[in-house]
Amino acid sequence: MSLILNRRNLILGAAATLAGCDRLARNPTVREALFSAENFHKWAQRSLMVRDAMAHEFRPDQISPFFRPNGTANPNTPEYKALWRDGFAGWRLKIGGLVERPLSLSLAQLRSLPHREQITRHDCVEGWSAIGKWRGVPLKPILDAARLRDGARYIVFHCADDMGGGKGYYESIDLVDAFHPQTILAFALNDEPLRVANGAPLRLRVERQLGYKQAKYLMEIEAVARLDHVYGGKGGFWEDHAGYDWYAGI
Incomplete structure (x- = not known):
C-alpha cells in the first residue's frame, strides 16, 4: 500500500x-x-536521488557463490580469440570521439592506475541477480585525462562481441552516470581477473542501472554529442533491436 x-x-x-x-x-x-515511460523513470530517479547517491554495497560474506554471466558468454570471433590466446597483452582500450587527447591504454596500464573495489548486486533484466566484488578504474579520471570537449554529452562503449549481421554490442550512458564514483572499468571479479564469460579483459560497471548496461569485452570508448547517429540511434544494442529502455536505472 x-x-x-x-x-x-x-x-x-x-x-x-x-x-x-x-x-x-x-x-x-x-x-x-x-x-513517456523512459523519460519519467529517468526524471523521477534523478529528482529523488542526489547525483552521486551510491548503489548499495554488500559485505564479503554476501558474495554469491557463482556469478552467472549475462548476455554473450564468449565473443568467439577470430580477433577476440587472438587477444585471449595472447593473454590480452596486445589488447588496447581506445578513448576517442569528442576528446582533446585521444588515448590508447593497455590492460597493464589500467591495472597500474588507482582503482576502486565495490561489492554490488547485478540485476539482470532476465530476472536473476548476483552479488560480486568488482575491482577496476573509475571512469571519471580516464575521461578527465582524455579531456572531453564542450560538446560531449554521452559516452558510448563499443564491444568485441559480434551480435550477428556485422553489428557489434554497444551501450551508452550520459555524463551524470559516467562521472559517478561507482562507475568503473572493471578488470577483476571476486579477486580474480575477469573470466571470458564475465567480460574479459574489461567491462563497464555502472551500478545504478540494469545488467544490459554493463557492457562487456570493451574495445573502445567514444564521447559523442548525441546518440541518434550511433548504430540504430537508440543508444544501445538491445535498445535498437528489442525496444529496451535506454535509461535502465534501479
Whole structure:
C-alpha cells in the first residue's frame, strides 16, 4: 500500500511541478516527452536521488557463490580469440570521439592506475541477480585525462562481441552516470581477473542501472554529442533491436 501511495504522491508532485512551470508545461509535445515511460523513470530517479547517491554495497560474506554471466558468454570471433590466446597483452582500450587527447591504454596500464573495489548486486533484466566484488578504474579520471570537449554529452562503449549481421554490442550512458564514483572499468571479479564469460579483459560497471548496461569485452570508448547517429540511434544494442529502455536505472 505504501508503494502505491508513494507512486501516487510522486505523480501528483510531478503534475504540480508542471502546473507551476512556464508555458512549456502546457505544450502537449513537451508534456508527452516528459511523461513517456523512459523519460519519467529517468526524471523521477534523478529528482529523488542526489547525483552521486551510491548503489548499495554488500559485505564479503554476501558474495554469491557463482556469478552467472549475462548476455554473450564468449565473443568467439577470430580477433577476440587472438587477444585471449595472447593473454590480452596486445589488447588496447581506445578513448576517442569528442576528446582533446585521444588515448590508447593497455590492460597493464589500467591495472597500474588507482582503482576502486565495490561489492554490488547485478540485476539482470532476465530476472536473476548476483552479488560480486568488482575491482577496476573509475571512469571519471580516464575521461578527465582524455579531456572531453564542450560538446560531449554521452559516452558510448563499443564491444568485441559480434551480435550477428556485422553489428557489434554497444551501450551508452550520459555524463551524470559516467562521472559517478561507482562507475568503473572493471578488470577483476571476486579477486580474480575477469573470466571470458564475465567480460574479459574489461567491462563497464555502472551500478545504478540494469545488467544490459554493463557492457562487456570493451574495445573502445567514444564521447559523442548525441546518440541518434550511433548504430540504430537508440543508444544501445538491445535498445535498437528489442525496444529496451535506454535509461535502465534501479
